[in-house]
Amino acid sequence: xxxxxxxxxxxxxxxxxxxxxxxxxxxxxxxxxxxxxxxxxxxxxxxxxxxxxxxxxxxxxxxxxxxxxxxxxxxxxxxxxxxxxxxxxxxxxxxxxxxxxxxxxxxxxxxxxxxxxxxxxxxxxxxxxxxxxxxxxxxxxxxxxxxxxxxxxxxxxxxxxxxxxxxxxxxxxxxxxxxxxxxxxxxxxxxxxxxxxxxxxxxxxxxxxxxxxxxxxxxxxxxxxxxxxxxxxxxxxxxxxxxxxxxxxxxxxxxxxxxxxxxxxxxxxxxxxxxxxxxxxxxxxxxxxxxxxxxxxxxxxxxxxxxxxxxxxxxxxxxxxxxxxxxxxxxxxxxxxxxxxxxxxxxxxxxxxxxxxxxxxxxxxxxxxxxxxxxxxxxxxxxxxxxxxxxxxxxxxxxxxxxxxxxxxxxxxxxxxxxxxxx
Numbered sequence: 001x002x003x004x005x006x007x008x009x010x011x012x013x014x015x016x017x018x019x020x021x022x023x024x025x026x027x028x029x030x031x032x033x034x035x036x037x038x039x040x041x042x043x044x045x046x047x048x049x050x051x052x053x054x055x056x057x058x059x060x061x062x063x064x065x066x067x068x069x070x071x072x073x074x075x076x077x078x079x080x081x082x083x084x085x086x087x088x089x090x091x092x093x094x095x096x097x098x099x100x101x102x103x104x105x106x107x108x109x110x111x112x113x114x115x116x117x118x119x120x121x122x123x124x125x126x127x128x129x130x131x132x133x134x135x136x137x138x139x140x141x142x143x144x145x146x147x148x149x150x151x152x153x154x155x156x157x158x159x160x161x162x163x164x165x166x167x168x169x170x171x172x173x174x175x176x177x178x179x180x181x182x183x184x185x186x187x188x189x190x191x192x193x194x195x196x197x198x199x200x201x202x203x204x205x206x207x208x209x210x211x212x213x214x215x216x217x218x219x220x221x222x223x224x225x226x227x228x229x230x231x232x233x234x235x236x237x238x239x240x241x242x243x244x245x246x247x248x249x250x251x252x253x254x255x256x257x258x259x260x261x262x263x264x265x266x267x268x269x270x271x272x273x274x275x276x277x278x279x280x281x282x283x284x285x286x287x288x289x290x291x292x293x294x295x296x297x298x299x300x301x302x303x304x305x306x307x308x309x310x311x312x313x314x315x316x317x318x319x320x321x322x323x324x325x326x327x328x329x330x331x332x333x334x335x336x337x338x339x340x341x342x343x344x345x346x347x348x349x350x351x352x353x354x355x356x357x358x359x360x361x362x363x364x365x366x367x368x369x370x371x372x373x374x375x376x377x378x379x380x381x382x383x384x385x386x387x388x389x390x391x392x393x394x395x396x397x398x399x400x401x402x403x404x405x406x407x408x409x410x411x412x413x414x415x416x417x418x419x420x421x422x423x
Contacts, residue, residue: 003331011324011393017317020309024237024390031395031402034375035387036211036352039237044301049239052297069300071293072267076284078296079245081303085236085311086209086228087219088247091282095232095245095296096263099210100129102229102246103177105286107137108258110175110204110227117174117203118143123160124151126179130208134177158185158341158354165189166197173203180218180228181211181350184377186342188216188350192223199224210234213245215318215351215388217311220247227252235351235387236306238299243292248283261288309389317388319346324393325353325386328400336407341381352385362415366406372399376419 055067080090214235232238279285
């Protein structure tokens, strides 16, 4: 019964989040499994974008303080809406910049080499953009990234072991930057434990939350995380190029921004136009430039959905639907060269499945030809992300049947086993 279409349909009937599927634009005759790269457009996000366009149309420059969504306070309003998803107070979150710009800001602010403590600790599996930024920041300070950027090794090329990270927290480390969830394997790092160990050694620690915010609950403030940053276009469905977010623990309020800009001003002082910055007494201090209003606007609607659905409910369904996908794969495509490159335990697995195969690139192309939108990561990973808000159990069942047909008929053999320009 478990491996039948009828069972999948029954799971959809029992799904308390199933109603939210109707809120998203889902392409007919297509199954979207790439929400961990770019979330789908919701009708609410479309609505709030159009409302902000109307504010511009009707109010012109007065849209900064008038209209449906006044622009001057928009980043702060969105920070308040985002805060419950990361376990923070409203003042600790601001929606601004982009992932890499925010990382540059936070490192420029909190990397303070002194004495022996001059090195930055990261890991060898993290997303390349973070490494580029860290290398750049070290060069600006006159340090050689080859010696001052320490990258914790993975024992198997898939996962990180927390004990290895903790062992690398030596007296030479001034700052730690780690992912919340590894982008290839989907492994969740034990943020609470790593933060406690860093705090014990008086090392500041920050996290890249791009692959976890909107998929799993967080408790940044309770854990004592110093800072974090993330994008809003993956699980949060903010749209391509959506403005990013950052979190700064309130214990650091008053620390001057490393990269100062006009929009980091205290709101009441910003238009005094003084040449001495008075930073906001919140995470808003770490804004740099004018917010990209039309890229912020869809998040207003997108985050409404998260408030209604509840992050705990989202996590519960995510775990269930991803396990269902793994069970189907094990049952339907055994002995076809597939293996799981993601953690099997619920507490260690984020919001996507990493299916490994030697022919992964060409299998992804065959899936797309059959109406399934997956995601390829070199050298051999097919990432599949059943998203709790809009993926149905029926779709998961159909994806596995399509994959089985591709493999049985060897449809993938007509494609080159190499990635496209954009994988």
